[in-house]
Amino acid sequence: MARRVFLFLLCLSGTVRAAPAQESAAELYDRGAAAYDAGDYDRALHALREADALAANDVTLELALRAALRSTQPVTAMDTVERAERRGAGFLDLRQRIRTKFAQHVGRLLVVCERCQPRIDGAPAMPRVARFVSVGTHSVTATVQGRVRTYSTHVGSGATTELRIDESPVARRVTLMSRDEGVSPLWFWVGVAVTAGVATGATWSAFDTRERHQQFERQPTASTAEAGRDSQRRTNVLAVGTALAAGATAALGLVVVDWGGPERARSGP
Helix, strand or coil, rough: CHHHHHHHHHHHHCCCCHHHHHHHHHHHHHHHHHHHHEEEEEEEEEEHHHHHHHHCCCHHHHHHHHHHCCCCCCCHHHHHHHHHHHHHHHHHEEEEEEHHHHHHEEEEEEEEECEEEEECCCEECCCCCCCCEECEEEEEEEEEEEEEEEHHHHHEECCCEEEECCCCCCCCEEECCCCCCEECHHHHHHHHHHHHHHHHHHHHHHHHHHHHHHHHHHCHHHHHHHHHHHHHHHHHHHHHHHHHHHHHHHHHHHHHEECCCCCEHHHHH
C-alpha cells in the first residue's frame, strides 16, 4: 500500500515533497484504494471522490469510476460520470457501463430562483445548477427575502425537474424529459436489419413450403408429407419472429432511441 501512495504522490506533484492538499489527497486515495481492495465500494467511492476534489487526477478518477460501477449509490455514481465528462477524462467504457446500470434510478433537480439559498433534502444546493437525485419525492427549502419556504417536488427517472421559485408562496414545477438515457439511432437500424433478415428467411421458407406441397401432390408419400410439415413449421416460426422483430424495432424507435429532437416539457404547480 505504501508503494501505491508513493506512486500517487509522484503522479500528483512530480516531486518527493507534496503540498498539504496533495498530501491529504494522497491519504484519501490510499484509504479509498484499501476500501476498494476490501470490496467496500461505497466507502471507496466517497474517499476517492474527495481525493480527486482536492487534487484532480485521472488515476484517482478512474478508480473512483470503477468503485462507482460496483457501488450501491446511483446518484454519486452518475455524478462521478459527469465529473469525468466535464474534465474530458475519457474512460468511455466505464462511463457507459455506469449509465447503463444506474441511469434509470436517478433524475435531475434544478432550482431556479433569484437571490435565494436553496437546500435539497437538507443539503445545500446551487441555484440554476441541476444536480442528480434519486427518483421520487424530494423536499426543497429556500430562503427568499429572509423567509424560509418549503416545497415538495417529484423527480422522475431520466427527467430534469425544474423548480421555479419567486416571491409567490407557490413554486412552479417544469419537468424536462431528458434525452440522456436514449440509445443511439444505430440500434434502431440494427433492429431494421435484423427484421429484414428474418423476413427474408420467412419469405424463402414460404416458397420452399409451397414447393414441398407441390412435390407431395405429385408424390404423396410419408417422407414428402413430413418434409412439408417441417417446412411449414419453420415458416410459421419465422413469420412470428418477423412480427416480433418488427414490433420491437418500432418500440425501440418510438420510445428508446434518442433521435436528437427537442426536449418535451411538462409544467405544474
